[in-house]
Amino acid sequence: MALLEVKDLSIHFGGVKAVQNVNFSVDSGIVYSVIGPNGAGKTTLFNLITGVYKPTTGEIRLDGEAVHGKSPNELARRGMARTFQNLQICMNMSAVENVMVGAHLRLDRNLVKAALRFPALRKRDAEMRNEAAGLMRFVGLDKFADARADSMPYGALKRLEIARALAMKPRLIFLDEPAAGLNPKETIEVDHLVRKVADSGVTVVLVEHDMKMVMNLSDRILVLDYGKKLAEGTGEEVRRNPDVIAAYLGAHA
Amino acid sequence: MKNTTKGLVIVAVILAIVPFVSPNSYYTDLAIRMAINATIVLGLNLLIGFAGQISLGHAGFLGIGAYASAVLPTHFGWHPLLAMGAGAAVTAVLAGLVARPIFKLKGHYLAMATLGLGIIINIALRNEAQWTGGPDGMPVPAMSLFGFELSGDKHWYWVVAALLLVSIWASLNLIDSPFGRALRALHGSEVASQVVGVDIVRYKVAIFVLSAVFASLMGSVTAHYIGFVSPNFADFFHSIELVTMVVVGGMASVFGSLVGAVLLTALPQALATFEGWETVVFGAILMGFMIFLPKGIVPTIAARFGKGE
Amino acid sequence: MLAQFLQFLFSGVTVGATYALAALGFTLIYNASNVINFAQGEFIMLGGMLAVYFTTAGLPLPVALLLAILIPAIVGVLVEKLAIEPVKGAETVTLIIITIGASLVIRGLIQVWLGKATFSLPAFSGDEPIQVMGATLMPQSLWVLGVTAIVVVLLWYFFNRTLSGKAMLATSYNPLAAELVGINTGWVLFMSFAMSAALGALGGILITPITLTSYDVGIMLGLKGFVAAVVGGLGNGLGAVLGGLLVGILEAMGAGYISSAYKDAIPFVLILFILFFMPRGLFGGKSTDRV
Numbered sequence: 001m002a003l004l005e006v007k008d009l010s011i012h013f014g015g016v017k018a019v020q021n022v023n024f025s026v027d028s029g030i031v032y033s034v035i036g037p038n039g040a041g042k043t044t045l046f047n048l049i050t051g052v053y054k055p056t057t058g059e060i061r062l063d064g065e066a067v068h069g070k071s072p073n074e075l076a077r078r079g080m081a082r083t084f085q086n087l088q089i090c091m092n093m094s095a096v097e098n099v100m101v102g103a104h105l106r107l108d109r110n111l112v113k114a115a116l117r118f119p120a121l122r123k124r125d126a127e128m129r130n131e132a133a134g135l136m137r138f139v140g141l142d143k144f145a146d147a148r149a150d151s152m153p154y155g156a157l158k159r160l161e162i163a164r165a166l167a168m169k170p171r172l173i174f175l176d177e178p179a180a181g182l183n184p185k186e187t188i189e190v191d192h193l194v195r196k197v198a199d200s201g202v203t204v205v206l207v208e209h210d211m212k213m214v215m216n217l218s219d220r221i222l223v224l225d226y227g228k229k230l231a232e233g234t235g236e237e238v239r240r241n242p243d244v245i246a247a248y249l250g251a252h253a
Numbered sequence: 254m255k256n257t258t259k260g261l262v263i264v265a266v267i268l269a270i271v272p273f274v275s276p277n278s279y280y281t282d283l284a285i286r287m288a289i290n291a292t293i294v295l296g297l298n299l300l301i302g303f304a305g306q307i308s309l310g311h312a313g314f315l316g317i318g319a320y321a322s323a324v325l326p327t328h329f330g331w332h333p334l335l336a337m338g339a340g341a342a343v344t345a346v347l348a349g350l351v352a353r354p355i356f357k358l359k360g361h362y363l364a365m366a367t368l369g370l371g372i373i374i375n376i377a378l379r380n381e382a383q384w385t386g387g388p389d390g391m392p393v394p395a396m397s398l399f400g401f402e403l404s405g406d407k408h409w410y411w412v413v414a415a416l417l418l419v420s421i422w423a424s425l426n427l428i429d430s431p432f433g434r435a436l437r438a439l440h441g442s443e444v445a446s447q448v449v450g451v452d453i454v455r456y457k458v459a460i461f462v463l464s465a466v467f468a469s470l471m472g473s474v475t476a477h478y479i480g481f482v483s484p485n486f487a488d489f490f491h492s493i494e495l496v497t498m499v500v501v502g503g504m505a506s507v508f509g510s511l512v513g514a515v516l517l518t519a520l521p522q523a524l525a526t527f528e529g530w531e532t533v534v535f536g537a538i539l540m541g542f543m544i545f546l547p548k549g550i551v552p553t554i555a556a557r558f559g560k561g562e
Numbered sequence: 563m564l565a566q567f568l569q570f571l572f573s574g575v576t577v578g579a580t581y582a583l584a585a586l587g588f589t590l591i592y593n594a595s596n597v598i599n600f601a602q603g604e605f606i607m608l609g610g611m612l613a614v615y616f617t618t619a620g621l622p623l624p625v626a627l628l629l630a631i632l633i634p635a636i637v638g639v640l641v642e643k644l645a646i647e648p649v650k651g652a653e654t655v656t657l658i659i660i661t662i663g664a665s666l667v668i669r670g671l672i673q674v675w676l677g678k679a680t681f682s683l684p685a686f687s688g689d690e691p692i693q694v695m696g697a698t699l700m701p702q703s704l705w706v707l708g709v710t711a712i713v714v715v716l717l718w719y720f721f722n723r724t725l726s727g728k729a730m731l732a733t734s735y736n737p738l739a740a741e742l743v744g745i746n747t748g749w750v751l752f753m754s755f756a757m758s759a760a761l762g763a764l765g766g767i768l769i770t771p772i773t774l775t776s777y778d779v780g781i782m783l784g785l786k787g788f789v790a791a792v793v794g795g796l797g798n799g800l801g802a803v804l805g806g807l808l809v810g811i812l813e814a815m816g817a818g819y820i821s822s823a824y825k826d827a828i829p830f831v832l833i834l835f836i837l838f839f840m841p842r843g844l845f846g847g848k849s850t851d852r853v
Contacts, residue, residue, distance in 0.1 A: 050448060076450035090441025092505065093434070100431075101438045105450040107431035111459065114430030115423040125430060168449060307655050309662075354838040360654035361598045365792060366837050368785065369830035380823040489781065493662060500659060529674035536666025543660045544648045 001064055003028040003172060003203055004049070009058030009068075011048055018044045019227045021058070026205060026220075028171075031198045033206040033214045036224035037247060042207045043085055045224065046176050049205075050082045051075045062172070077105060081170035083161040085177045085207075091150040095141070098149055098160055099132035102167030135163040139193055155186045162193065172203045179210050191216060215239070223247070257425050260508050264421060268414040272407075281406040283522065288413045289475055291514035292420045294498045295507065296467025301496065302504030303428065304460045305440030306356075307364045310371020311495050314465040316378055316487025317344045318472030323393040323482045324384050333396045337473040344469035348462045356457040371492050379484045390483030393476045409478045416474070420467070424507050436460055437505070490532075497535055500542050503549025512550050565696030570818040571811065572694075576703040576772065578810020579710040580606070583765035584787025585794060585802035586717065587758035593734030593797050594754035597657050601641055601665035602762055603784015608634040609763025610775030611672055614681040623686075631763045637668065638759025639752055646751075665780065673777040685771040706768045713764065714803055721799070730754065734797070762787075782826060786813075789833040795846030804844065 002025035009022045019041045026032045034042050047053045049060055051072040060068040062078055081102075090098055107128060108114075113121050133145055139159040144152055152160065158178055165173050175194065179187040191213045198204045198217070208214050214221065214235075221238045223230040231241045238244055268288070275281045293315065300306050321340025325331040331339070347370075355366040378385050385391060396403045403409060427433045435456055438446040447453055476482045485491070494517060502513020517538075524531045546553050584602055591599045609630050616626030645664045649656055686705050691698040721727035733740040733750040741747050766775065766783070773779075790809045794801025809829050817825035836843060 052444065052447075072444070072447040073450045073452050076448055082448050084444070088442040088445035090438045090445060092441045093437055097434055097437075101434050101446065101451075102449050104431060104435055104438075104446075109431045109435065111427070111432050111463070114432045115427045117422075117426045121430065164445075164449065301655065305653070305655070307658065309658075351834070358837060358841050361658065361796075362792070362837055362841060364598070364654075364658050365788060365833060369789075369833045372785070373827045373830050373834075376824060376827045493666070496659065496662075529670050532666050532670030532673060534670075536663045536668075536670060539663030539666065540645055540660055541663075543652075543656050543663065544645075547649070547652070547656060 002026055003063060004205070005059075005061040006049065007059040007061075009045070009048060009060065010056050011044065011053055012056045017227055019048060019055075022224070022227075022229050024222050024229065024232055026172075026203060028203050029198075029201065030219035031194070031204045031206060031217050033208060033218040033221045034224060035208065035211075035214055035221060036230070039226075040224040041227035042224055043176055044227070046082065046174055046205075046207060050080060050174055076168060079168070079171035080174070081165035081168045081172070082174035083158070083165055083176055083178060085180060087154075087157050087161065089149050089157050089160060093149055095136065095144050095147045095149050095152060095160055096129060096132050099135055099163045099167050100128055102164035103128055103132070103169075106169065132163075132167060135166050136160075138166070138196070139163045140189060155182050158182070158190070159193065162197070166197065166202070170202060172205065173197065174205045174207075176207050177209065178206070179208060179213060187213060257507070261418075261421060261425065264508075264511065265418055268418060271414075272410055278406055281410055283519070285406055285410055285413050285478060287515045287518045288410075288417045289471055289478070290495075290498060290518050291511045292413075292417050293468050293471045294495060294502070294510040294514045295420050295424050296464035296471075297495055298499045298502075298504065298506070298510045299424065299427070299436070300460050300464040301499050302506065302509075303433070303440065304436040304457065306457055306461065307360075307367065307496075308461070308464070308492075309364050309368040309489075309496065310374070310492050311367070311465070311468050312487045312489070312491035313371035313374035314344050314348065314468035315472035315475070315491070316374055316482075316484070317347070318469030319393075319476035319482045319486055320378060320385055321469075322396075322473040322476040323391050326394045327391065328384060333394060333473075333477065334398070337396075337470065340473050341466050341469045344465050345462050348465035349458060352458040352461040353454065356454050356461070368489070368492075371487070371489060375484055375487045375489070378487055385484070388484055390481060392481050393479070395480070396477040403477065404480075406478075409474075413474065413478070416471075421507060421511075428507070440505075493539075494535065497539055499549075501538060501549055503551040503553070506549060506551045506555075509549045509551035516550075566818070568695055568697035570814045572697060572699050572703060574811035574814030575807060576700075576706050576810070577769065577814070578790075578807040579706045580765040580769045580783065580806070581787050581790040581809050582803045582806025583710060583713070583761045584783060585790035585806045586714075586799060587761045588788055588791040589797060589799055589802045590754045590758045590761075592791070594730065594751050595646065597646055597661065598788065599641070599755075599758065600658060600661040600784065600788075601668060602758065602787060603780035603782070604665045604668040605634045605638060605759040605762030605780075606766035606783045606787070607672065607775065607777065607780030608637060608668065608759075609766030610683070610770035610779070611676060611681065611766075611777065612763075613683055613767045613770060614775065615676065617683065627767055630767055631760050634763035635756040635760040638755040641759075642751060642755035646755075665784070669777060669780060676777065678777055680774050680776040681770075682774045683767070683770045700772060702768075702771045706772070709764070709768055713761065717799070726753075786829045789829045792833060793836050793843050795843030798843070798845040801843055801845035 004026040006022060006024050009019060011019045022045060034045060036042055048055050051070050054069050059066060067075060107124060108121050136142060136145060139162050141156055141159055144156055179190045182190060187210055194204060194217055218235055221235060222232045223238055223244050225247045230247055231238055231244050271284050272281060275284065297308065297311055300308055318340040322333060322336050325336035325339060326333050351366065351370055355363055379388050403412065435446060435451045439451060439453060439456055443453055498513035498517045501517060503509025521531055524534060584606055587602050588599060591597055612633055613626055613630035616629050617623060641664045645660045649660060685702040687701045691700055721731055729745045730750050730753065733745055733747050737747050786809060790805035791802050793808060794805025809832065812832060813825060813828045816828040
């Protein structure tokens with residue numbers, strides 16, 4: 001049984017059918033990419049699966065359990081993490097604290113114990129701080145270890161989001177255009193990072209425009225166009241698919 | 254030693270010295286009022302500064318606590334401590350009931366709802382004259398702890414100073430904890446905090462109730478200290494004064510709350526002879542700070558010197 | 563029975579018209595800038611107080627009234643320039659606090675200048691009450707309703723039939739797009755504050771012969787106007803008008819039939835009710851955030 005199964009998923013915003021009857025499944029441990037022209041509905045699809053939007057029709061199953069309609073924090077409980085195309089970093093906190101927030105569900109959130117400074121809670125917090133620093137090193141942000149989030153450059157913040165997502169120790173991570181807005185050198189670094197993440201055992205679902213990166217990393221690819229599934233398969237299969245070629249390059253390619 | 258620990262020690266030292274350098278009762282009384290306001294503002298700042306929410310009716314919760322301490326002992330013979338607890342309990346329930354539906358909405362709606370709640374409480378206190386003494390207010394019996402009656406600034410100063418110190422300590426702990434970080438993340442990016450597992454509505458409700466209960470307890474303390482309550486204590490202007498203290502001292506700053514409370518408790522005293530001008534000055538301060546010093550005094554100074562808070 | 567009901571209805575609709583004008587003011591500014599102008603109530607107060615000042619100073623009524631609308635409009639623009647513009651794009655909390663600050667400044671200055679007394683204006687066409695089915699209707703009420711109705715029609719015409727009005731509407735839907743097609747959004751902001759203040763002031767003037775005025779009437783009137791705007795659906799003009807009338811009527815009915823001591827609490831109970839069950843109000847649309 002696949003880790004993630006999406007069946008007949010649709011969402012309508014008034015008259016706009018942003019996603020229509022999309023079907024796919026993602027096996028545990030692979031890198032699965034979603035590509036398509038701008039406006040194809042990729043981020044909307046992400047938002048649907050990660051609980052930010054509620055589907056109009058269709059099913060989403062995580063490890064067999066129906067999770068469509070659940071809120072993002074409930075999905076987080078089930079091991080689903082994500083990053084955002086438009087950065088969602090807490091600029092009012094330090095970089096390390098942003099990562100530590102990722103571990104929210106793994107820590108003792110009790111208000112009273114926190115206010116009274118229970119030793120066990122403090123100890124766990126200190127351990128978490130170290131772990132967060134470690135995650136920042138993992139994603140290549142060692143030099144920002146003591147930085148405030150609002151003093152970091154765009155590229156660094158994109159990785160910070162990944163570090164935060166990893167702090168959840170997720171089963172499944174959704175990366176929404178991790179290389180968007182990055183120069184070629186930074187893009188290669190992100191490529192390596194995603195590979196590292198996948199190698200560490202986390203299932204990765206990726207939305208990306210950079211075709212080289214997608215072809216490099218992906219085990220399977222889903223192509224969307226106008227909210228509908230256009231094709232699915234391995235990199236080779238998708239690359240040769242005439243419908244895909246037409247969608248990207250125009251019908252006369 | 255961490256900056257925050259240093260700060261705590263400094264405050265403790267100041268609090269210990271004040272009664273001995275205070276020239277007379279007037280100044281001790283002022284210090285007590287400052288400390289009470291500082292404690293209330295600490296709770297309010299957790300809500301406004303750290304969690305990024307708003308409450309324009311906080312004085313209403315002060316009123317519930319204050320009047321609970323007046324009405325229950327006077328009309329029903331309750332022990333003052335019990336009355337104080339009852340006030341806090343009622344506040345917690347009320348805040349919890351109102352907060353849940355409201356926090357599903359954003360910004361102005363929350364402001365409006367808290368404002369409305371505060372006004373309704375104020376009107377109720379004014380109207381139910383047979384219990385509350387109406388617009389003229391009513392006297393409050395003295396608080397007694399384990400048979401010892403607390404009266405006058407000599408006793409109350411130490412009680413209030415201790416409460417303030419404990420509140421500062423607890424707030425500092427809270428901020429640097431998973432709960433506190435979740436709150437701050439909520440302010441920074443609601444969506445991001447949701448996807449890491451924070452139940453947004455529950456946290457907003459929790460911090461709202463917490464800061465309301467802080468206010469209620471301090472309302473009771475104020476009532477016992479002054480020995481008298483009136484509905485003005487729970488009016489809109491008082492709610493605005495409290496918000497001004499948060500804004501001036503520094504949103505999301507524990508020590509800022511103290512600074513704001515100290516400055517703006519002293520201000521009305523200084524303006525006492527210029528009646529209408531008090532309103533103008535408060536308004537000008539609010540505007541000026543939001544435009545020029547939106548972070549408030551303490552965080553701006555801290556940023557200048559490159560330190561964290 | 564009917565007479566009593568009509569009596570409450572008349573007074574409710576009359577004061578409801580003032581709330582409607584205030585609500586329209588909130589809506590205008592909210593649409594132009596996404597700001598809730600907590601100083602709106604003070605414009606209402608300024609209208610009444612300035613009208614009193616200028617008429618007692620000996621100016622003929624029409625001149626006094628004109629000034630009492632013009633000056634608040636200028637104050638409105640000042641608020642926009644001094645309070646809102648400097649903090650463009652700030653958090654909601656910041657904007658709310660700033661407009662509250664502005665309202666305090668305005669109210670405090672009036673208190674210092676004109677004192678804390680209550681004032682009245684003579685009714686525009688006399689005090690002779692009109693008998694309607696056993697209830698009395700003050701002629702001034704007819705003025706309030708009549709002028710409000712005319713203003714609402716004029717506003718409708720302005721927004722739907724004139725280019726400037728449509729420009730303002732366009733700005734409210736998408737400020738960036740509006741700028742890109744050449745609409746001067748700065749001017750739109752300027753106009754919305756000026757119009758909003760003028761509307762509020764007009765309402766304040768009309769109602770003063772009936773409910774009197776003083777330096778602190780602004781708070782309650784403004785807040786109730788905001789309640790009306792939310793009840794009708796924040797951002798919707800028709801909603802603002804209907805919301806205003808509804809709030810006025812419910813307040814009068816509640817005060818008459820249930821308890822007059824809690825009259826002022828009724829709009830706020832109403833707003834809590836609306837926020838709990840129908841936060842979008844009567845006509846508000848749904849909105850989604852793009853993530």
